[in-house]
Amino acid sequence: MQHQLDTNIDIDAPPSTVWEILSDLNGYAEWNPFIVSSSGDVAVGEKLNNRLQPPGGKAMTFRPTVTEVDAGHTFEWLGRLGVPGIFDGRHRFELEATPSGGTRLNHSEQLSGVLVRFMRRSLDTQTLQGFQDMNVALKDLAEARAGSAS
Numbered sequence: 001m002q003h004q005l006d007t008n009i010d011i012d013a014p015p016s017t018v019w020e021i022l023s024d025l026n027g028y029a030e031w032n033p034f035i036v037s038s039s040g041d042v043a044v045g046e047k048l049n050n051r052l053q054p055p056g057g058k059a060m061t062f063r064p065t066v067t068e069v070d071a072g073h074t075f076e077w078l079g080r081l082g083v084p085g086i087f088d089g090r091h092r093f094e095l096e097a098t099p100s101g102g103t104r105l106n107h108s109e110q111l112s113g114v115l116v117r118f119m120r121r122s123l124d125t126q127t128l129q130g131f132q133d134m135n136v137a138l139k140d141l142a143e144a145r146a147g148s149a150s
């Protein structure tokens with residue numbers, strides 16, 4: 001079974017500012033309400049150590065592998081629960097420059113595996129809310145930084 005979560009938000013800050021925050025994994029603990037801590041290198045093939053705290057859900061730690069990095073544009077990782085095909089999540093951030101000099105953040109996850117069917121309700125509520133909360137927090141911080149740089 002496959003399931004897709006898609007969110008996006010417009011940020012009044014340039015992609016370089018948004019990327020700086022998004023790629024600073026050690027800084028997540030200071031601003032991110034969903035991925036409350038992260039460590040590792042933002043480089044293809046590297047393992048990250050992420051701790052998630054879904055709203056109203058149980059915290060969990062996972063170690064995804066970075067699968068795509070295009071500095072300033074794309075950051076993606078693949079996380080698995082156990083062996084491939086049980087519960088796999090391809091988490092993706094895409095930054096698009098807007099005509100106004102800002103950024104559109106597309107934040108998504110492609111989920112697959114036998115457990116997706118049983119977890120769909122929490123994915124569509126708690127996990128999706130976590131994505132949205134993270135997007136808003138990223139927007140607030142990026143806009144504050146862009147405003148102070150002016």
